[in-house]
Amino acid sequence: MRFGRLLHARPLVVPFARWHTRRAHLHVVAGQPVWVPPGVFDPVLTKVGAWLAGAVGELVTPGERWLELGTGSGVVACALARAGATVVATDLDPAAVQAARVNAALGGLRIEVRGGDLFAPVAGERFDAVVANLPFWPGDGADLPLGHAFGAGADFAILRRFGAEAPAFAPRVYTVLSEAFVRWPEARAALGPSFRLHRRAWVRGEWLSLWGR
Numbered sequence: 706m707r708f709g710r711l712l713h714a715r716p717l718v719v720p721f722a723r724w725h726t727r728r729a730h731l732h733v734v735a736g737q738p739v740w741v742p743p744g745v746f747d748p749v750l751t752k753v754g755a756w757l758a759g760a761v762g763e764l765v766t767p768g769e770r771w772l773e774l775g776t777g778s779g780v781v782a783c784a785l786a787r788a789g790a791t792v793v794a795t796d797l798d799p800a801a802v803q804a805a806r807v808n809a810a811l812g813g814l815r816i817e818v819r820g821g822d823l824f825a826p827v828a829g830e831r832f833d834a835v836v837a838n839l840p841f842w843p844g845d846g847a848d849l850p851l852g853h854a855f856g857a858g859a860d861f862a863i864l865r866r867f868g869a870e871a872p873a874f875a876p877r878v879y880t881v882l883s884e885a886f887v888r889w890p891e892a893r894a895a896l897g898p899s900f901r902l903h904r905r906a907w908v909r910g911e912w913l914s915l916w917g918r
């Protein structure tokens with residue numbers, strides 16, 4: 706589903722997404738069981754999280770210390786841990802923190818999941834790499850189901866903060882965007898000029914791109 710474009714077809718898509726997010730879902734992503742409780746971002750519905758989970762493994766050298774921001778269900782953190790990384794994952798939403806802990810346990814993985822805003826839970830720490838699938842919809846998302854997972858703030862504030870603050874925490878930084886979302890070039894620009902296209906894939910009717918610096 707071209708979720709980013711279809712969000713413009715609000716009469717159909719928004720009620721469906723609202724219905725979907727009120728229910729729990731169980732998926733298998735990159736060989737890992739993923740439980741998504743109501744109100745937590747579903748990495749399969751929008752494809753982005755599931756694709757990122759499949760893509761991060763090749764970026765990991767076993768033993769590296771990774772940070773995942775905005776972990777949601779923890780699907781990406783689990784993929785990093787399965788590739789041999791030591792992982793700290795964070796999310797602002799307590800329901801996501803709990804889901805990520807449950808999914809780590811389901812996969813038999815040790816992941817430290819902390820609650821809090823962006824880099825606040827890891828202040829003063831250093832990592833080998835940071836990855837995030839952050840909200841990239843303009844505005845606060847208040848009019849969308851799961852607005853906290855989609856709303857990037859005025860002028861893509863969360864992406865601007867991520868692009869500016871991440872280099873203080875790790876030498877390698879990655880984030881993902883969906884090109885089905887019509888304003889994705891503005892989201893990409895908000896990351897800053899040092900981000901380069903690392904990988905791009907056509908996934909069931911939608912270009913997804915991984916950006917890194």
Ligand SMILES: C[S@@+](CC[C@H](N)C(=O)[O-])C[C@H]1O[C@@H](n2cnc3c(N)ncnc32)[C@H](O)[C@@H]1O
Binds near residue numbers: 776797
């Ligand atoms: C697009 S979802 C991605 C979830 C998961 N990483 C994935 O790929 O499926 C964005 C996540 O970021 C979290 N989030 C939003 N704003 C945040 C902030 N300021 N600090 C930390 N997490 C935040 C949301 O709660 C949500 O779980």
